[in-house]
């Protein structure tokens with residue numbers, strides 16, 4: 001792999017810039033090329049978190065999702081469109097890596113925890129050396145924001161995605177002690193119905209933009225909107241052994 005640049009998948013942590021690791025800080029400040037995912041027309045959460053650290057002449061490689069919620073996850077076109085998108089992203093990054101240039105990919109939270117970076121990692125693993133920098137996850141920032149531990153003793157913690165079918169959500173909710181739900185957004189009404197069916201609604205909390213300036217923490221029963229922001233997490237704390 002001589003003359004091929006190194007790809008760095010750098011976890012940014014939950015949002016507050018000073019919750020980033022020393023290694024992430026060093027790599028981002030020193031980066032010549034940074035890549036980051038974003039929704040078309042937005043700056044992107046990853047870029048926003050890292051922006052105070054970017055050098056003035058950094059080359060920004062914005063990887064803009066072709067779809068977010070326009071095509072249903074169950075539609076076969078969803079995988080086709082995203083697979084083509086990730087292949088195109090890799091081709092763009094290969095141009096730099098192939099010229100011996102290093103690229104830093106900014107990742108919200110931890111890169112290997114439900115992040116888009118892994119779709120680059122799996123496609124580029126045979127092309128370039130890849131360094132992944134782990135980080136504090138968004139959910140860790142979220143339960144800390146509630147001021148209560150998420151798990152005690154032997155509590156089982158389950159992480160669910162709001163994109164899952166309601167029946168599956170209820171099934172998993174009924175089996176767990178403590179719960180984290182991510183990727184809620186437009187799925188909020190379905191998630192809320194599932195929490196009610198599993199008798200967890202009154203114990204649930206919502207945390208938006210955990211650790212960021214606009215952080216909002218509420219008992220879910222006090223949250224009255226129809227939808228939830230993309231950067232939102234629902235939590236149910238465990239009630240396990242407390243000697």
Ligand SMILES: C[S@@+](CC[C@H](N)C(=O)[O-])C[C@H]1O[C@@H](n2cnc3c(N)ncnc32)[C@H](O)[C@@H]1O
Nearest residue numbers: 014109110113115137138182183209210231232
């Ligand atoms: C694609 S996943 C990425 C998770 C990320 N890799 C991590 O380690 O937290 C995106 C989801 O993470 C959750 N999330 C990440 N950071 C968050 C934060 N600071 N506040 C609230 N939700 C957050 C939201 O539920 C969002 O829909």
